[in-house]
Amino acid sequence: MKSDPNNRVFVGKVGRPHGVSGLSRINLASDFPEFFAIGRELSAVLQSGEERLLSVRHFSGDQKILIGFDGVNDPEAASQLTNASLFTTIAETKKHIRLKEGERFSFDLIGKVVYEGELAVARIAEIGDGEPPLITLIATDSKRNSKSRVIVPFDEHFFIGFEGDKVLVKNIRDLFDAL
Numbered sequence: 001m002k003s004d005p006n007n008r009v010f011v012g013k014v015g016r017p018h019g020v021s022g023l024s025r026i027n028l029a030s031d032f033p034e035f036f037a038i039g040r041e042l043s044a045v046l047q048s049g050e051e052r053l054l055s056v057r058h059f060s061g062d063q064k065i066l067i068g069f070d071g072v073n074d075p076e077a078a079s080q081l082t083n084a085s086l087f088t089t090i091a092e093t094k095k096h097i098r099l100k101e102g103e104r105f106s107f108d109l110i111g112k113v114v115y116e117g118e119l120a121v122a123r124i125a126e127i128g129d130g131e132p133p134l135i136t137l138i139a140t141d142s143k144r145n146s147k148s149r150v151i152v153p154f155d156e157h158f159f160i161g162f163e164g165d166k167v168l169v170k171n172i173r174d175l176f177d178a179l
Helices: 075-079 090-096 172-177
Strands: 008-018 023-028 041-045 051-061 065-069 085-089 113-116 119-127 134-139 149-153 159-163 166-169
Touching (some): 008 041, 008 065, 085 090, 113 172, 119 172
Antiparallel strands (some): 008 023, 041 051, 041 085, 051 065, 113 119, 119 134, 159 166
16 A cells, blocks of 8 residues: 555556446555545546545455455446556545554554664655565665665564654664665
């Protein structure tokens, strides 16, 4: 789940049409099917750059993950949405998605300071997709070039946990020292 500068959260990409009723396959970018509840509005950015507001009329997550939108009732209309990126807002995400204890939204981590021991070593610049997600860190140490970046997996080799707003890490200083 990525956010963009417009306070939107990328939740999926529309795939090719499926069947005759205007349904499409969907490539999810989220672990939360709640984004696709019937009646939920999503912003679709088409390949042309045009942006459309779509209301979900169908979502099934069985073997084939399919989605349908109000007003999209045939394969031709569905094909116009192929490869459209789907977004919701950060506010809608926080309203509808309930995290488990200790979980955080990735967009809430962007800009957070990363600590190794008591030393602030970096800030989180970007969180990519994948398992585990890749985190781009930018050095904050005044002795280092502020453009020093490392990309690390969000796993137990580097990340310890959270303490309030602090992101606790290990083995990060060594990576910056190697640059």
